[in-house]
Each structure stands twice: as C-alpha cells, then as structure tokens.
Amino acid sequence: MREVAIIGTGTTKFGELFDKDYKDLLWECFNTALNDAGIEKKELQAGWLGTYMPYAWGYEGNAGSTVAETLGLYPIPVTRVANYCSTGMEAIRNAYFGIKSGEFDTVFAVGVEKMRDVPSRGSLVAQHIEKGHPLFCKGRTAPGMFALLATRYLYEHNLTRRILSKVAVKNHTYGAMNPKAHFQRAITEEDAEKAPPVAEPLRLYDCTPTTDGGACCIMTTEERAKALGKDYLLIKGIGFATYGGYFTLQFDPTFDFLGFKATQFAAKRAYEMAGIKKPSEEIDVVECHDCFTITEIINYEDLFLCERGEGWKLIEEGKTYLDGKIPVNLSGGLKSFGHPIGASGIRMVNEIYDQLRGRSGKRQVENARIGLAHTLGGPGIVSCVIILSRAD
C-alpha cells in the first residue's frame, strides 16, 4: 500500500497576535507550507482543517469552507475536524487516510486558533460558566484538573514541586532560542518556584499559555514526493485512542491519576505501525503535550520513553535536553511555544519535520532520523501519536 509523505510545512509566529485575524494566520501558514513544498496550489485535491473552538472568536473555522474561501481553493473539499487538543493531529490523521485510500494524491492539513483577542466577558471560560456547564461551574478548569495529577505524582515518588520547575526551565530554555515561540525568555528554577500559584502545586510557569497561531503541512504520496526531487519524510505510524480520564472515573475505576491510558494506547498503535520495539532507543526526538509541566513528566512514562514511575528521573538527570538521550520539546513545547488548540498538533509535527530534515539550527538534534509527536486532549481522554521517519 502507498506510503504517505510530508513535503512542506508552515508555522506562523505564535503569540498574542492582535494584529492578525484568523484568516491572516490561515493564509500565512498555508502559503509558507505551499512554498516549502514547492508545488502549485492547484495540485491540492483536498484539505482538513483543525479548529477546536470557532464559536469563541467569531465562527471562523466552524466549517472547512472558511479555508477554501480564504485561500481560493474552490471546489476542493475541506473537512473540519475537532477533538480537544488533538484537533490539529486529527487533521493530519484524516488527511493521511485520504491519501492512503487512493482517493487523493496531494492534500493539506491546517490548524488555526485565535485565543487571545476575545473580550473577557465573551471569553471561553466565561461562556462556559454563563451556560452552566457543570465542569466549569465546579472549578474544574484545566489547571485544576492537572494539579490533581501533580499532587499525586509528587506524593507517590516523594518529590517536591521543584521537579516541575525543572521541566519549565528546560522548555523555556528552548523557547528562548526559538523566534516563533510565544515566550522567548529563559527562566531559572527559582523563578518557577516563586511564581504565583495557579492551582497548587501548579504555579504560573507550570502552565501553558493561551495563544494565537496557525500551522500547516502538505502531504502527498511517496511516489509524488520522489518525483518532486525534494527531501521528504514518511508518516510511519499514527495511533489515536480515546480513554476515560478523571472526569469519568466511573468509566475507568482503575484511573490512578498517574498516567493516561489514551496516550498509552495511541503510542502502542503508532509503534506497532512503525515497527518500533524500543522507543527510547529508536526515537531521536520528541514533541509531546506539555500543557502543564507535570504532563510532560507523565508523558515520558505513557510514551514508554522510560520505565513506569521513572519519568521524573529523565528531567532530573537532564536526559530530555538537546544533548540528552531522548530530547523532548526542543521547540520550547506548549509551555513556551504556546498552545493555539487546533494548530498545536500540526505545529509539533512540523517541528519534528524540521528536526529530521536538519533545519532546526541551534536546537538541532544531530542525525535525527525518527521523531515522534504527541497530543493529549480534554480531561486526558483523547490522544494522538504520530511517528515520522526519514525515507533514506
């Protein structure tokens, strides 16, 4: 069966982009990706759009037509997908099926989210509260949810919250080296320790910001990628899983607040497809979903990059730094790069693409050949893992 290749990527600057609207971001990341791929727009046969919350900022992105209209892509189909923080990766995943199915040869996946310029009374949380959504009325915001895992994890392993600060320091280190990151400022462990509490034990620097941004990638068959004579990467595995997080303890009484089965199932499937037996040895670079610092540590374990219960040692021992055994979030992560929901999954794949093509400058992992990108969505309930590999 035909292999699926990525041949070009585009990611906007992430941040508080008050001077750019939804369509500006869409236009920018799409055209960057198209130029990077070196193909004409008319070669595209279909697209998939990831935008999670169009209603929070004016309904742009509520349907694929926003993309087709903005980019002058009539009459090709553009499907909007949404699945919490895995929304962007769903765009890539369904585009992958579109090519694999034989229906399309060349397609794109794009994700855009505007999160910063909503007036406070119309803000997402405000809307949820106004509508009386029980989760939000009970204060179960994202920091409140993930704080429960942090508390449990620190207790189980007899750690202080300084281990969380170490993740923040690492990701801010790389954010500071990344001109597209939302936060481009290194911090110290003391900065993180003394930061204001958000939901204890999570403090300000343990939390990803809300961010505006867009990301796009162009996908085609390996045959077409070869014919273009360009360097390209293959998608060797895509795993997606749904499994009850802590909002739905009644559906998963075994949930221990120490890991997410959604990630574990998604990773297993992706590894199986890609033929990866020992992830920590075979994978050269990882982008994982560090919505909070605790999440990155738990992801180390859920992605089988270490033994269960030993995730904290990876950051303690510096093994997920650029010069470590398994570098993680050299982009700066959600933590520093920011997290526009629909864009993030594609942004992470684009980061891996750059790493495997040797385009990551000061943040480049030497001879990276296989990379992994991972998202975790909602109350830890959905997860996607994508494995990219060089073809040569």
Add this chain to the structure above:
Amino acid sequence: MREVAIIGTGTTKFGELFDKDYKDLLWECFNTALNDAGIEKKELQAGWLGTYMPYAWGYEGNAGSTVAETLGLYPIPVTRVANYCSTGMEAIRNAYFGIKSGEFDTVFAVGVEKMRDVPSRGSLVAQHIEKGHPLFCKGRTAPGMFALLATRYLYEHNLTRRILSKVAVKNHTYGAMNPKAHFQRAITEEDAEKAPPVAEPLRLYDCTPTTDGGACCIMTTEERAKALGKDYLLIKGIGFATYGGYFTLQFDPTFDFLGFKATQFAAKRAYEMAGIKKPSEEIDVVECHDCFTITEIINYEDLFLCERGEGWKLIEEGKTYLDGKIPVNLSGGLKSFGHPIGASGIRMVNEIYDQLRGRSGKRQVENARIGLAHTLGGPGIVSCVIILSRAD
C-alpha cells in the same frame, strides 16, 4: 482496492424530543445500527461523529470522546467532524477513507444534534446576534438567504410560488406515511399557499423545521460483509465540494442565484466514481437537501436529474413522487422528517439503504438498485453526494 459496504443502520424518531438528551439519541441510533448489522460492539475499530453545534446545547459532541464514553467504546478513536449541513455525510465520508486506507475494517459513522430544548435567550440565533456575527446581524438567516433564490427562480421561469407549495405537499405526503418523521401530517397546496410568510416568497411550509434526532450506520469491507452472510450495500461514489455561495459573491461573480456549484461539483465526482453516465436514468431513488422547497427544485437541476431550468417541471408533472420517473425524498425530506444538522446526512443515507434493501414499506420504490443521498451546507458553500448500490 477494497470496496466499502454499509451493513446496518439506525435512525431515531426525529422531532421535539424533550424527554431525550444528546446521549440518549446517540445510544439509541448506535445500538439500533449495531443490532441491524448483527455484529458485536468489540468489532468496531474506529468511529466518526457528526455534530455541528455542540455549544448550542451543552457541549455534548464537541469531541469524539462523548461517543466513546457514552457507548463504552474505549479505547477506539472517534473523530468529530463538522461542515455545516453536510456534517453527517462528512462522518460517513471520512469513515469511508478510514476503511479504504486499510487501517480499519469495521467502523461506524454517527450523527446527533439536539436543537429544540435550548432556552430562547441561549438560542443559536440569539447567540450569534449577541456575539455580533455580521451575517446574522444583517438578518441573513437561512430563510432570508434561500428566499433570494426562490425570488430569482420564480422570476426567471415566470412561475408563481405555487410551484414551491407542490414540493411541500409531496414531502408532507411522505412524511405522513413515515412514523419517524418530525411532521406526520399531509397538507394541501392551499395550506401551503395561505401559511404565514417567513421570508417572502418562502412561507411556513416551505421551511424545514429545527429538530432533535440521531442516525448511525455501520460500515465494513465488502469481504467482511459477505462473510457475515447479510444483505449489504456498497458505497460506489462520494463527492464533496466547496464553492462560494451568495455570501461570497466576490469569490464567485458568476453566481446567478439559480444553482449551487458545490452540489454540481460534488455530483460530478460521485457520478464519476460510481460510473454513472445518465443520472436520471440510472438512479432509482434520491434523498436530497430540501432545507427549503426551492432548494429541492434547484437540487433537481444541480444533481443533473433534469435539464438546467427544468427542475420545476419535475414537481409540476409529479415525476418525483413514488410512482414517478425519479422519486425524491420519499422519507418526507428535511421538510417533514426534520433536520438535526449532524444527523441528517446519515439519516438520508440510511433512508436510501432501506429503499435499496426493500425495507421502506408503503414508501418503497420497486426494484430500487442504485440510490443517491445529497446534502448542501451553509450558504450553499459545501455539498456532499453519496451513491449507494446493491452489490448483486
């Protein structure tokens, strides 16, 4: 390449279902489809969910996890798709790619929408107005939009609005014979003519209602369908297109208010895939998107069931009745069956499934072998056409 079959369907009663919530509808249509297919839940490897506006009724269906959680489907992936009124068909279309890709053998597509039990101050239109969406602030609601086409069409062909009433009469005739329809009452042309105006020339009986409902279908490979020893149908063509409607005249200066290019492109692609040369002769039964009576007439033309400009003659001459040359909307159509956005596209495919399997009772088309289902979404900007065929 492997063929994709539908082996079971489930559609809830459509209507004002105040006694059932989103999850009740999901549960009901899913389990009906599963029983109809005669397979175990554990055979399902993935799902796609169509829900267009989860935010209007409590956020159920904002991600595929709503489905996995409600139906106890962990850990399989469920992707939410959304594309205006083609949302339900997008679920089928992406499920189709999932099977065609070789990644999955047996999957489901489900669509649910709750539209009736939102308090008026939180209603969809109210929210749009509150948020200041320019389209709604200018009064461009769906009836206002489609009224423009009706006015133009009647003028061009020197018709009175009685031609619209004839469509309403036909679809109410079949709705009255359909125990699952929202409106089960026959009307006369005089009823339709004397009904209160909504947006002239459209009157009450020219407009589809807002409705609660759910629909699901189970899809698998032809090989698996054969092995199950059941009657099944093949999806022979799926075309999806995006093309600027009248909201975006600047993108399509040729728009003449007499037809939708999105439908035309989608139909051409579906016919090409299915090898259909003369639609009006080869297709035995049609479900098309009669959001308004004028839309059904225009769809006759856009789907190439007649010559351009002659759609009105099909209804005038009764050719789209059960005993006519090309029966259309024998379910009662959106007009009588109702239109819960995410469910409709799947409900229409399920209706064609019943027709081709001879399960439509008094509304049965004799010896129906090839059927077509069609949706048109948003301001005429997206469209999907699906062709089903008996395999024998």
